[in-house]
Amino acid sequence: MKCRLMLPIDSFIAMFMVKETSYTRLCAKKDILTVNGQFPGPTLHVRKGDTIYVKVHNNGRYNITIHWHGVKQPRNPWSDGPAYITQCPIQPGHSFNYKIIFSMEVGTLWWHAHSDWSRATVHGAIIVHPKRHTKYPFPTPHEEVPIIFGEWWKEDIMRVLREFAESGGVPKISDAYTINGQPGDFYPCSSKDTFKLNVTYGKRYLLHMINAAMNENLFISIANHSLTVVGADGSYTKPLTTNYVLISPGQTLDCLLEAKHASTRGRYYMAARAYSSATNIAFDNTTTTAILQYADHPVTTTSPLVPSLPCYNDTTAAFDFVGRLRSLDPVLFSLNTFDTQIYSTVSLNTLPCQNRSCAGPNGTRLAASMNNISFVSPQSDILEAYYDHIKGVFGTRFPRVPPLFYNFTGSNLPLILRTPKRATEVRVIEYGSIVEVVFQGTALVVGLDHPMHLHGFNFYILGWGFGNFDRYKDPLKYNLVDPPYRNTVLVPINGWAAIRFKAVNPGVWFLHCHLERHITWGMETVFIVKDGNRTEERMLPRPLNMPRC
Numbered sequence: 001m002k003c004r005l006m007l008p009i010d011s012f013i014a015m016f017m018v019k020e021t022s023y024t025r026l027c028a029k030k031d032i033l034t035v036n037g038q039f040p041g042p043t044l045h046v047r048k049g050d051t052i053y054v055k056v057h058n059n060g061r062y063n064i065t066i067h068w069h070g071v072k073q074p075r076n077p078w079s080d081g082p083a084y085i086t087q088c089p090i091q092p093g094h095s096f097n098y099k100i101i102f103s104m105e106v107g108t109l110w111w112h113a114h115s116d117w118s119r120a121t122v123h124g125a126i127i128v129h130p131k132r133h134t135k136y137p138f139p140t141p142h143e144e145v146p147i148i149f150g151e152w153w154k155e156d157i158m159r160v161l162r163e164f165a166e167s168g169g170v171p172k173i174s175d176a177y178t179i180n181g182q183p184g185d186f187y188p189c190s191s192k193d194t195f196k197l198n199v200t201y202g203k204r205y206l207l208h209m210i211n212a213a214m215n216e217n218l219f220i221s222i223a224n225h226s227l228t229v230v231g232a233d234g235s236y237t238k239p240l241t242t243n244y245v246l247i248s249p250g251q252t253l254d255c256l257l258e259a260k261h262a263s264t265r266g267r268y269y270m271a272a273r274a275y276s277s278a279t280n281i282a283f284d285n286t287t288t289t290a291i292l293q294y295a296d297h298p299v300t301t302t303s304p305l306v307p308s309l310p311c312y313n314d315t316t317a318a319f320d321f322v323g324r325l326r327s328l329d330p331v332l333f334s335l336n337t338f339d340t341q342i343y344s345t346v347s348l349n350t351l352p353c354q355n356r357s358c359a360g361p362n363g364t365r366l367a368a369s370m371n372n373i374s375f376v377s378p379q380s381d382i383l384e385a386y387y388d389h390i391k392g393v394f395g396t397r398f399p400r401v402p403p404l405f406y407n408f409t410g411s412n413l414p415l416i417l418r419t420p421k422r423a424t425e426v427r428v429i430e431y432g433s434i435v436e437v438v439f440q441g442t443a444l445v446v447g448l449d450h451p452m453h454l455h456g457f458n459f460y461i462l463g464w465g466f467g468n469f470d471r472y473k474d475p476l477k478y479n480l481v482d483p484p485y486r487n488t489v490l491v492p493i494n495g496w497a498a499i500r501f502k503a504v505n506p507g508v509w510f511l512h513c514h515l516e517r518h519i520t521w522g523m524e525t526v527f528i529v530k531d532g533n534r535t536e537e538r539m540l541p542r543p544l545n546m547p548r549c
């Protein structure tokens with residue numbers, strides 16, 4: 001593949017030039033923000049435990065930051081990336097040198113812009129190979145291929161953001177999904193450049209799948225071929241063979257593909273489309289495709305076979321798949337107990353709007369919240385304020401429990417419950433404590449599935465279910481043996497999910513829904529993990545030349 005940067009075992013300096021580049025998709029030419037002119041951006045190849053440096057130069061018109069999604073960055077929140085959380089954005093004409101510290105991660109991660117909606121086009125794969133002289137815990141693949149799912153708007157993405165932020169309504173839905181930057185045969189003017197995966201009969205391929213779409217979970221399947229999932233979110237899983245997968249925005253899957261089902265046809269579609277379970281919410285219901293093509297087979301028919309995918313609203317299919325994932329490696333700390341519990345609602349909300357003139361329900365402005373606080377992004381970054389003891393940037397009162405208990409997932413909830421508070425509140429966590437977070441979806445405005453992502457950690461997903469979390473009964477059903485170890489958990493529609501992690505990474509870590517519109521609306525907070533007593537338990541000192549606000 002042309003977009004490949006090979007990195008040696010130890011440190012390396014890669015250059016990311018952020019700039020506008022002209023791309024033609026869906027019959028129209030438009031300028032998009034890219035890294036090094038590539039869409040998707042360059043793939044970073046590293047080995048487990050490497051530390052690398054990437055210098056990002058902003059040659060575009062907007063402020064930008066880059067986040068290394070799923071890289072835990074031990075003691076190093078300085079290079080984590082979310083704008084106004086751990087850094088001020090890189091202004092046009094300026095640069096920042098990111099230090100990216102890998103530790104236990106292996107498999108597929110990714111990088112993306114973490115400011116405004118730039119990540120729509122500013123993203124790429126990170127492939128973490130096993131250490132030298134070690135192997136994957138599964139049969140060695142013949143070839144490894146990044147498969148990045150994206151979402152494309154005909155309109156300028158900054159304009160899409162501006163329009164809905166101003167109107168108070170929902171964002172314009174996208175015009176296409178893409179596989180490695182290409183929409184595929186089911187869209188106008190897209191057949192010629194469809195992404196093709198050339199395979200040889202009898203060989204094994206490792207697909208590094210990333211959902212980089214902005215707003216939708218995706219079902220993915222390949223006609224006549226099953227996939228064997230062997231990794232998720234940078235951690236190995238027990239092999240799971242399946243006909244389709246579900247990937248939420250932010251999540252990754254490593255899938256083995258055996259190229260051995262060639263019949264008389266030599267070409268098969270890989271297809272992806274939305275899993276969107278909410279009622280009355282418009283979404284992009286188009287299907288993106290790539291073509292799996294056997295090199296040594298004559299093409300006998302012109303149209304490849306189309307796979308069958310679960311229906312858009314097939315929650316059972318979505319969670320059947322999610323619920324079958326198990327981690328391969330033994331758990332890293334005892335899951336029998338926890339030190340702190342944070343029980344948080346994740347809700348859609350509405351804010352009053354003058355003269356009821358906004359585009360949300362009944363003239364309101366749409367919002368979103370955790371524990372009824374709709375997060376307000378500060379003007380300068382939280383990490384600096386924490387490090388330098390600057391007052392007035394953030395508060396430390398993110399509630400440990402919902403401020404009000406009601407039937408979270410009930411129907412016809414009183415309208416008054418829909419209005420959140422607006423504030424910049426974080427939760428401070430003691431170093432070394434085992435933290436349980438229970439996310440509780442609500443039916444306010446509309447219930448839907450939320451992919452919740454935590455920076456700085458992977459966490460064990462102990463359990464999930466539909467309806468309200470029952471603190472007595474539900475923990476009895478937790479998986480404490482081999483729960484999946486991920487950085488993004490899909491909280492089921494009108495349901496809950498429980499995770500645990502050990503707070504051994506001091507720093508300032510963003511926690512948010514990975515649906516981009518929900519971040520804009522405020523479905524986020526920050527965990528500040530305090531320093532421990534020993535030197536190696538403390539945050540690294542601030543690097544020189546952090547960007548200024």
Ligand code: C2O
Binds near residue numbers: 082112
């Ligand atoms: Cu990929 Cu803050 O996220």
Ligand code: CU
Binds near residue numbers: 450451513514523
């Ligand atoms: Cu959400």
